[in-house]
Amino acid sequence: MNPVRSAFSDDAGTASTKRLRRLAGVLACSALLASLTALAAPPDLNRGRTSDGWPYVEGGVGRDEIETLQLERQKYSLWVVTAARKSGAYLTDVTLSVTDARQRLVFERQLLSPWMLIDLPPGRYDAVASYKGEVLRRTTTIHRGDHHQLVFYFNVDADVLPDDASAAAVGVAPPLSASARAGNAAQGRRARTASFD
Numbered sequence: 001m002n003p004v005r006s007a008f009s010d011d012a013g014t015a016s017t018k019r020l021r022r023l024a025g026v027l028a029c030s031a032l033l034a035s036l037t038a039l040a041a042p043p044d045l046n047r048g049r050t051s052d053g054w055p056y057v058e059g060g061v062g063r064d065e066i067e068t069l070q071l072e073r074q075k076y077s078l079w080v081v082t083a084a085r086k087s088g089a090y091l092t093d094v095t096l097s098v099t100d101a102r103q104r105l106v107f108e109r110q111l112l113s114p115w116m117l118i119d120l121p122p123g124r125y126d127a128v129a130s131y132k133g134e135v136l137r138r139t140t141t142i143h144r145g146d147h148h149q150l151v152f153y154f155n156v157d158a159d160v161l162p163d164d165a166s167a168a169a170v171g172v173a174p175p176l177s178a179s180a181r182a183g184n185a186a187q188g189r190r191a192r193t194a195s196f197d
Helices: 003-007 010-040 063-075 164-170 178-187
Strands: 046-049 055-059 078-084 095-100 105-110 115-118 123-131 134-142 148-154 191-195
Touching (some): 078 095, 123 148, 134 148
Parallel strands (some): 078 148
Antiparallel strands (some): 046 055, 095 105, 148 191
16 A cells, blocks of 8 residues: 555545544534623622621622622512612612611612612611712611612713613613602602512
């Protein structure tokens, strides 16, 4: 047999081609797995604990964060959302403080995101949210197994609206109508509260 011919025969070419195909398949699978892992990675939410050790999480910037928080909200007793009254646009940089019935500060921070979930024990809490000089107050009582939502609407101009489908899916109230704003003002209400069970 001719040694030159055997080196380039169909059998040697087929084995080499098979190896190249296997290598290409492995590389393609690796690339696909890496891209799926990147897509499946949870959003980078801001998680922490209060000085008393109660867990909290902030987020709500973008659909991925909203969907993740929506899945997690049943683990938390209080859900706070900050938004512009006229447009419904979500707001960041709101300072939130929460005190218990003994007026002891249990949570305080400037929110980096418009949604904040915190798992507080049963009790009565006063929440104060401030943004650009406007201060809103709300009181809620959490019982064992409760899940409460506080939505703070600030009188600021903001033109970026929350995605309508995301807002509807998670139960965030749309911007207040003129009649609702008038009714709330007449009753002295500055924020909305609801249960999200």
